[in-house]
Amino acid sequence: MQTTLVSQFANTSEGQEAEAILRTCVHCGFCTATCPTYQELNDERDGPRGRIYLMKQFLEGGEVTEKTRHHLDRCLTCRSCETTCPSGVEYGRLVDISRGLLEQQLERTGKERLLRWGLRTVLPNRALFAFFLSIGQFFRPVLPEGLRTKVPPRRKAGSRPTASNNRMVLALAGCVQPSATPDTNAAAARVLDRLGISLIEAPEAGCCGAVNYHLSAHEAGLIAMRGNIDAWWPVIEAGAEAIVMTASGCGAMVQDYGHLLRQDPVYAARAKRVSELTTDLGAFLLKQDLSVLNLQSRAGKVAFHCPCTLQHAMKQNGVVEQVLRQAGVELAQTRDQHLCCGSAGTYSVLQPELSQRLLANKLEALTVDNPDRIVTANVGCQLHLETRAQVPVQHWIELLDTLQR
Ligand code: SF4
Ligand code: SF4
Numbered sequence: 001m002q003t004t005l006v007s008q009f010a011n012t013s014e015g016q017e018a019e020a021i022l023r024t025c026v027h028c029g030f031c032t033a034t035c036p037t038y039q040e041l042n043d044e045r046d047g048p049r050g051r052i053y054l055m056k057q058f059l060e061g062g063e064v065t066e067k068t069r070h071h072l073d074r075c076l077t078c079r080s081c082e083t084t085c086p087s088g089v090e091y092g093r094l095v096d097i098s099r100g101l102l103e104q105q106l107e108r109t110g111k112e113r114l115l116r117w118g119l120r121t122v123l124p125n126r127a128l129f130a131f132f133l134s135i136g137q138f139f140r141p142v143l144p145e146g147l148r149t150k151v152p153p154r155r156k157a158g159s160r161p162t163a164s165n166n167r168m169v170l171a172l173a174g175c176v177q178p179s180a181t182p183d184t185n186a187a188a189a190r191v192l193d194r195l196g197i198s199l200i201e202a203p204e205a206g207c208c209g210a211v212n213y214h215l216s217a218h219e220a221g222l223i224a225m226r227g228n229i230d231a232w233w234p235v236i237e238a239g240a241e242a243i244v245m246t247a248s249g250c251g252a253m254v255q256d257y258g259h260l261l262r263q264d265p266v267y268a269a270r271a272k273r274v275s276e277l278t279t280d281l282g283a284f285l286l287k288q289d290l291s292v293l294n295l296q297s298r299a300g301k302v303a304f305h306c307p308c309t310l311q312h313a314m315k316q317n318g319v320v321e322q323v324l325r326q327a328g329v330e331l332a333q334t335r336d337q338h339l340c341c342g343s344a345g346t347y348s349v350l351q352p353e354l355s356q357r358l359l360a361n362k363l364e365a366l367t368v369d370n371p372d373r374i375v376t377a378n379v380g381c382q383l384h385l386e387t388r389a390q391v392p393v394q395h396w397i398e399l400l401d402t403l404q405r
Contacts, residue, residue, distance in 0.1 A: 001027065005059050005060055015101075021093060022056050024087050025087060029047075030084055030085065032047040035047045041354075051075055052089070055094060058098060058102060064106060069102060072099055076342070079308060080312055096214065102216075103216040116350075125206075134179070137153070155180075155181060155182055169198075170243045171185055174206075174207065181395060185246055188397045191401050195288050202232050205232060206228065209223075225271070241277075244279060244284045246397060249307065258275035259275070280314055280319065282322075290323070293404060297328040297403055298402075298403070299403065301330050301372050302324065302371055302373055303375070304320060305341060307380075308340050308344070324396060329403075333368060333369040336361070340362070341385055342354070342355035373392045373393070375396040376395065376396065
């Protein structure tokens, strides 16, 4: 694709990166076939190729209107189009850059700004999110049905082994997970401990930066990333062999630290090292000898929902399924595995109507084989799916933790 960016963008590193990505697109349109919003809305501007044209038009100095942003806002950033694209177009980076630049040019309404500010203030702040969640959980029994399902029930974390093994890995507690699904990392710690590996969480590490970064507050996202690098570095120097991610949304973000901080004179080298060390929990377990866990499935039929961040961003499609099969789990048949559930970070709040349509489609696709439960690998998907699922939804590591003979 030929491009001529206006000097305002052409002279910046983000503009140059966007231009290089735009030039790899050959307009073939293969990506539209696997785009969830195009499938739902049947409008070229709600598919990847159409959005690429809209971004190109904006970066070349063409007119941008609320309509332009409307179609970019409706993109889930699921990156299903990246998996399909034969030309290797890095659509996720392009849309992140374009949204950030657009945000500086086209002011949002007061209501939109307030909602985005609220999300950026509460979600990445572990204590603040836990506070609001506890209020919601207290009133949950008396909330109307529609609202009640949106508040995750109170859950307890199981016991955590003391970190006494020679081998150790880092894990990120994150922002939402410790209060919404506190047993996820505890279950990971128990499973890893049985393999002779200690799971360490650096207490100063916080949100991975994705909430701010994907809401176009790039600098705030980068600050969170630098903070995590500082928190992890002493444990890395002490010999942590990997940074094992239990939420693929965070995993995808941390794997990008190296790229996003590549021009930072202080953090570039450490960010690169952090990204190299980052892996999904499933991929890490698959390299271990799982036979010592002596697992036996009593779980019935299990449907696995592979988050977009795991399959399209981290490129780990099929890995968790392999772990579950090794554990003797009977996997249910599912359809449309490549399609997003509609959670997509803050998308379910910002685009509720479309998000609910995608959720209904996803639950139908996950339950065609009448599973007894659904498991997934990302806290956002887990909480979103359970709002309307008719069977229990949990993180797959919680299930694995219960399968020891
Ligand atoms: S599949 Fe790739 S090259 Fe083809 S239109 Fe989509 S983004 Fe462009
Ligand atoms: S990221 Fe997902 S929703 Fe956005 S254009 Fe690509 S496939 Fe469509």
